[in-house]
Structure formats: structure tokens, C-alpha cells
Amino acid sequence: MICKLKNPLLWAPESPxxxxxxxxxxxxxxxxxxxxxxxxxxxxxxxxxxxxxxxLNGKSVKLRGGCVHHDNGPLGSxxxxxxxxxxxxxxxxxxxxxxxxxxxxxxxxxxxxxDRIGMLVMDEAFDCWEGARPTLRL
Numbered sequence: 001m002i003c004k005l006k007n008p009l010l011w012a013p014e015s016p017x018x019x020x021x022x023x024x025x026x027x028x029x030x031x032x033x034x035x036x037x038x039x040x041x042x043x044x045x046x047x048x049x050x051x052x053x054x055x056l057n058g059k060s061v062k063l064r065g066g067c068v069h070h071d072n073g074p075l076g077s078x079x080x081x082x083x084x085x086x087x088x089x090x091x092x093x094x095x096x097x098x099x100x101x102x103x104x105x106x107x108x109x110x111x112x113x114x115d116r117i118g119m120l121v122m123d124e125a126f127d128c129w130e131g132a133r134p135t136l137r138l
Contacts, residue, residue: 010057011042013097016118018042042115056120063120065091065098070106079107088113100124 009017018040025035047055054061071077072087084107091099098120101110105125114121 005043008043011044011115011118012057013061013118013120016042016116018115040112040115061097061120063098065096065100065120067100067102068106068110069102070104070110079109081109081113084109085113085117088117088119092117092119098122 003021005019008019009015011017019042020038020040022038023036024033026032027034045055045057047058049055052060054063068087068091072080072083075083088110096119099114100122101124103124106123111121111123113119
């Protein structure tokens, strides 16, 4: 399957343009629906340059942000859609354009909020890049 977008609007933190795709799996010969999913996505280019740094859609972007954990404080680790949206809205209102997820995977709701509101994400699954964490000696 090949899908083409003619002249798509590019996703960026200041203009988080999103598109929707619906994919259906049909069983032949009658075309009985087996499965279906709808996903949002943004179109963008990313390039790292020693001279210009991080380029998004061909423009140099300074990443302004911090680390966020997977939980919502006293609400716990459950993914409450409005809480995830509110967290991203607060970060955006305070000048963030990027977040790094810390230590544990964040919810799909958090990532969707970032897509919709215009937040770049470094989605980190674990807090070690190479090998195991060194043992603390007290």
C-alpha cells in the first residue's frame, strides 16, 4: 500500500499540523472487516548537523524543555487523558517545546497530547543508554 500526500503542511511545535489515516483489514473474497485502526500523524523532517544543530523541517530549532516522568503526581501512574493534556499545556505555556521522558514509558495519551499541542518528544524507555546502571555503594 502506498499513500501520497500532495503538499502536506509540516508539523512543528508552533504549528502542530496532523493528518489522520484509517487502515482496514478486509478478508477476501467478501470483504469482511477483520480489523481497523485510525491514527494521527504529522509530517516533518529531522536532521542533526554539527554546524547548525537540530533541524526540524530545514530550520534550526533550539530545544527548550526538561524531563518528565510517566506519572501524574498524586493521581498516580494511571493514564487520565485530561491530566496528560493539562500537563503538556502547562509545559507549553511555560515555554517548553520539547520533553524527554524519564525512566519509564509514558502513556499513549501523553504522546498524543504532545502531537496535538506541539511538543517534541525524546521518548526514553529506560534510564540507561549502555549496559546496566552502576551499583550505588553507601
